[in-house]
Amino acid sequence: MATEFDALTTEAYRPELAEIDQRPTLEIARLMNAEDAGVPGAVAAELPRIAAAIDAAAARMARGGRLLYLGAGTAGRLGVLDASECPPTFNTGPNEVIGLIAGGPDALVSAVEGAEDSRQLAAADLDGRHVTADDVVVGISASGRTPYAVGAVEHARARGALTIGVSCNAGSPLAAAAEHGIEVVVGPELITGSTRLKAGTAQKLVLNMISTISMIRLGKTYGNLMVDVRASNDKLRARSRRIVHLATGAPAEVIESALTATGGEVKHAILTILGGVDAPTAGRLLSQSHGHLRAALTAARG
CATH class of the missing domain: 1.10.8.1080 (Helicase, Ruva Protein; domain 3)
Incomplete structure (x- = not known):
């Protein structure tokens, strides 16, 4: 495990920040802000792959397919968040955009031991949703090696579904397993291995694009107006x-x-x-x- 971590840029140690806890708060805030400023550029480098994935996803969804996000921890929570925002924004049905997190709903607020390590759990979650060749399955993992996310993509692809892998390391198993691999390499985190930071921001930006532009392609907007908004309040x-x-x-x-x-x-x-x-x-x-x-x-x- 230690050797695998050493090879991941998201887990890299930054000795120049070894005494960050002794710096003034404003200086730490400026450091974090500067780190975050580089995320959009890393996303920009992947735009051709993101666009190709979206076009393929919209084509499946246009024939009645669903968009399913699967991930563990922060990645899973981001998928659930993006899915939960589609019904009020685009008037999607509850089963059109789905977020699944390793360990189920309890994992949204607390860790579920061992859930992210199970390919079988991902397969069971997808089988419970009766995934077909019309569907789009997006595996999300900062490291690109989380068994739950990789297993989800592998299982979905075997079922004929379109598969997309979103990670933050180059040459990831997740990207290799998916038809459309998106690798937004944001580099080492301010706090070593805390991938809810830059990696989490990068994944949120990519998921925003996948859902929003897919909905644009499906006619859910008129220009830049949310004409399918659900007026529930x-x-x-x-x-x-x-x-x-x-x-x-x-x-x-x-x-x-x-x-x-x-x-x-x-x-x-x-x-x-x-x-x-x-x-x-x-x-x-x-x-x-x-x-x-x-x-x-x-x-x-x-």
Whole structure:
């Protein structure tokens, strides 16, 4: 194990920081800030691979496939976080974007001994979700060698699912196991081996891209507007009205009428206003266009 750690840049020891605990707080904060500033550049180096993975993922999801994240510890928590934010943002169903963490929900708040070391646990978690060739499975691991993440990718690939591996070390087993290997090499951490820092930030940025751009490709936005937002509280209802206004420029009374007629569905409301159609027609046109508002607008005007 020690030899394996020595080969991982995320675990490398930095002797120049050996006395960091004796430095002033402001100096440590500046050091951390400078370290974090390098993360976007490391992500930028992987953009061609990230984009290829997203295009492949969106194609699977367009035919009804799901997006599943699997990881242990911080990586698993980041996957669960990204998945949990898709329903309110993009109106996805509870089974469209799924985050699975080694050890189950209890592992979100406390360590579950041995969970990350089990390939079999990953296989069982995927089998419990009945993974098929339409699905997309993303293994997440800072080291790129966590058995749970690697096992998830290997098992999913054997089932024909599209596989993506997100890690922070070059030449990782996770990237080798996946069809699309993404390796964001951020270098050694400020605190040796604390991969919730730069590595965690890098993984969050990549997962943001995977989910957000996939949803853009699936027609979940109109320009940069969240037209599939789920208005489940007062803040989101206010946001819905603002989105319709930004998309249409319509006055408040017209927006309220459109949202009422469409049951609060932002995309449908925009289509009724810009396309000059009633709510049932808007629903039909959006269904025919697989949820793509621009295509539905073209049909409505055509």
